[in-house]
Amino acid sequence: MNHFELRGGILHAEDVPLPEIADAVGTPVYVYSRATLMRHARIFRDALAPLGNPWLAFAVKANPNLAVLRVLAREGYGADVVSAGELDRAIAAGMEPGTIVFSGVGKTGAELAHGLKSGIGQFNVESEEEGFELAAIAARMDRKADCALRVNPDVDAGTHEKISTGKKDSKFGVSIGDAASVYHRLEREAGLAIRGIAVHIGSQLASLAPLERAFEKVGRLIAELRAAGSCISHVDLGGGLGVPYKAGDSYPDPSDYAAMVMRVTHGWGVRLMFEPGRVIAGNAGVLLSRVIRVKRGAQRPFVVMDAAMNDLARPAMYGAWHDIDAVAPDGATMTAHIVGPICETGDTFATDRTCDRLEAGDLAVFRTAGAYGATMASSYNSRGFVPEVLVDGDRFAVVADRIAPAAIMQAERVPDWLT
Numbered sequence: 220m221n222h223f224e225l226r227g228g229i230l231h232a233e234d235v236p237l238p239e240i241a242d243a244v245g246t247p248v249y250v251y252s253r254a255t256l257m258r259h260a261r262i263f264r265d266a267l268a269p270l271g272n273p274w275l276a277f278a279v280k281a282n283p284n285l286a287v288l289r290v291l292a293r294e295g296y297g298a299d300v301v302s303a304g305e306l307d308r309a310i311a312a313g314m315e316p317g318t319i320v321f322s323g324v325g326k327t328g329a330e331l332a333h334g335l336k337s338g339i340g341q342f343n344v345e346s347e348e349e350g351f352e353l354a355a356i357a358a359r360m361d362r363k364a365d366c367a368l369r370v371n372p373d374v375d376a377g378t379h380e381k382i383s384t385g386k387k388d389s390k391f392g393v394s395i396g397d398a399a400s401v402y403h404r405l406e407r408e409a410g411l412a413i414r415g416i417a418v419h420i421g422s423q424l425a426s427l428a429p430l431e432r433a434f435e436k437v438g439r440l441i442a443e444l445r446a447a448g449s450c451i452s453h454v455d456l457g458g459g460l461g462v463p464y465k466a467g468d469s470y471p472d473p474s475d476y477a478a479m480v481m482r483v484t485h486g487w488g489v490r491l492m493f494e495p496g497r498v499i500a501g502n503a504g505v506l507l508s509r510v511i512r513v514k515r516g517a518q519r520p521f522v523v524m525d526a527a528m529n530d531l532a533r534p535a536m537y538g539a540w541h542d543i544d545a546v547a548p549d550g551a552t553m554t555a556h557i558v559g560p561i562c563e564t565g566d567t568f569a570t571d572r573t574c575d576r577l578e579a580g581d582l583a584v585f586r587t588a589g590a591y592g593a594t595m596a597s598s599y600n601s602r603g604f605v606p607e608v609l610v611d612g613d614r615f616a617v618v619a620d621r622i623a624p625a626a627i628m629q630a631e632r633v634p635d636w637l638t
């Protein structure tokens with residue numbers, strides 16, 4: 220459920236009619252609903268509450284906007300970050316450093332040191348090599364880095380291959396077969412306080428079964444490590460819950476997920492950690508766009524939007540589906556190709572899509588764009604960066620300015636020797 224609904228024939232974000240935002244801020248623009256973010260944050264938190272005191276770390280990569288992070292910080296969320304940039308954002312948004320987990324396969328030495336200096340809660344170490352480097356940096360700083368070892372359980376998440384992370388050839392984590400020996404070697408490092416296991420097998424999972432298989436493998440690893448005398452106090456189960464992108468689709472909800480986690484982790488005796496991204500932010504945002512023109516095509520009309528693949532990359536990158544709805548539907552429908560203005564055929568949001576009838580000048584939304592939307596934008600074709608707006612009841616605020624192409628050009632120089 221989300222707070223983007225028709226009222227009096229006009230699509231609203233909470234109590235704000237979307238045309239009001241388009242008039243004030245221009246299009247394309249990402250629009251987030253604070254009430255939806257809070258609702259999803261609470262549903263997820265309440266579902267997991269019976270687990271004791273789970274550590275909830277929002278996956279900042281899904282939506283790193285400072286205002287969005289602030290909303291989630293106020294709901295008790297920490298952050299899962301994968302770069303110094305994300306780490307600084309989480310702290311700037313008001314997240315306690317101690318609630319931040321640092322994941323990622325390519326943390327640089329500078330980023331590891333920055334994490335230590337910032338006092339983050341945990342490093343999820345993705346290789347033995349990274350573990351040794353972190354240990355050395357921590358020892359030089361006279362510190363001990365709290366960390367978990369990310370394992371690769373060799374489970375097929377059954378999602379798009381580009382967002383699958385837990386198969387044996389994936390670059391993430393340490394193969395589960397090697398995990399115990401790597402863990403024991405890292406335990407001997409004076410700069411590390413290794414205390415657990417982390418796992419994340421992929422994103423937009425349609426079924427809980429692969430997660431359950433991965434968690435069961437982690438459970439067997441914990442037992443093996445404990446039998447060898449290791450201390451395991453924290454287990455990070457990652458993110459991955461899918462959300463419906465098509466009206467009417469149904470996905471496992473947080474209560475199904477929580478029931479599965481409770482069953483599998485029963486008796487583990489650890490603090491469980493979670494890194495939800497999409498399930499919190501996905502349906503809390505839309506990309507609001509205006510139709511530039513409708514062009515005749517050989518088979519179907521092309522609806523050319525003012526948003527493009529640089530603003531919302533998911534359809535071009537993963538062939539992802541986003542529902543497209545008119546802001547002021549007149550009841551008629553059309554079947555069309557929905558495209559952006561960028562000069563490649565990949566800049567296609569939908570092919571042969573039956574949707575509300577759209578004409579030049581009409582406003583439309585791409586739904587479920589609150590996660591992996593603005594954050595994946597680029598300035599390809601020298602387009603600017605889309606602004607972001609947060610709605611709260613009947614008020615709204617621009618929470619990220621539009622960055623005009625001219626501002627991007629200002630960061631570029633032509634060297635003297637070319638003038």
Ligand code: LLP
Nearest residue numbers: 278322419422423458459494495496497591
């Ligand atoms: N934890 C780790 C270590 C991750 O790599 C990710 C996502 C998450 C948590 C959050 O996963 P979520 O709960 O959102 O599924 N750009 C792609 C998604 C990439 C996900 C990358 N990792 C997309 O637009 O579908």
